[in-house]
Amino acid sequence: MGRSPCCEKAHTNKGAWTKEEDQRLIAYIKANGEGCWRSLPKAAGLLRCGKSCRLRWINYLRPDLKRGNFTEEEDELIIKLHELLGNKWSLIAGRLPGRTDNEIKNYWNTHIKRKLLARGVDPQTHRPLNAAAADHHSQLQAPRRFAAAAASAGHPHHHPDHFAVLSNSPEACSHSSDDEPSSATPPPPPRHLGIDLNLSISLAPYQPQSEQLKQEEEDDAAATTTTTASGAGSNATAVCLCLNRLGLHGGEVCSCGRGGAPSMQASTHMFRFITPLGGGHNSTSTTMT
């Protein structure tokens, strides 16, 4: 039996795209928008698989792509996000406007891995290499927990890219590490690379962007912090995790607070670091830099 092929392979081109194919695809999407990828090739007059068209558009032809070398700030942001999310390239890409998951994945494998190794840091675990060797078992799981939690908590009405990063949320907290026995008093939160890792990720209810922006405008009494209706409860402070809030340049990419940045997707890929009121001092955002 098996799956039906994603397209009629006998009559499709493969390999590198020609300029003419690119032009056809661009023209079609400009005229009709991104729609059903499966039917697009035929409609656009392309002898390509829909999947291939989608990939070409997303990774190469999209007008909002940045292209060019990664900046030092982007490097560090990728490293930090990878530490939190693991190999969730699309989620990481969601925090880097103009970059694609494929681009980041390639960049990770070709540049950042080596950079971390040169620093003596294990690229998978983000731990010092000798320490990583020491407790092999526990390291395998640590950096993936956040992403795993987010993925496994999948609710059909939650947009997959919308989850909050919660702290001190008992049901959400998956950070009690395997290498430390659980006890009545939880161990102090670990810190890595200047990030307060007293965090975990859970899904936040998805809202359509306009609704979300409206909500955020309402909630936006405090410029950089908002409360959410998520499971963190009412006394949690949410801190935006977009570029400028991470202390990086390029504040224009942030549209999470209000509609200021034109058409950036940042608000549709929102992470929030939530720290408890009172004790938090917004420590998450301040320690991220």
Add this chain to the structure above:
DNA sequence: AACAGTTTCAACCGCTATCCC
């Protein structure tokens, strides 16, 4: 200049998640 080895990155493949009937 020619060749071999290495690096980069666009594209493909297979799988899972989600949608829709």
Add this chain to the structure above:
DNA sequence: GGGGATAGCGGTTGAAACTGT
């Protein structure tokens, strides 16, 4: 609720570009 169709994701591949000898 079940099953097929579709979209999206992450891992892998391989050709092109680059570097060293």
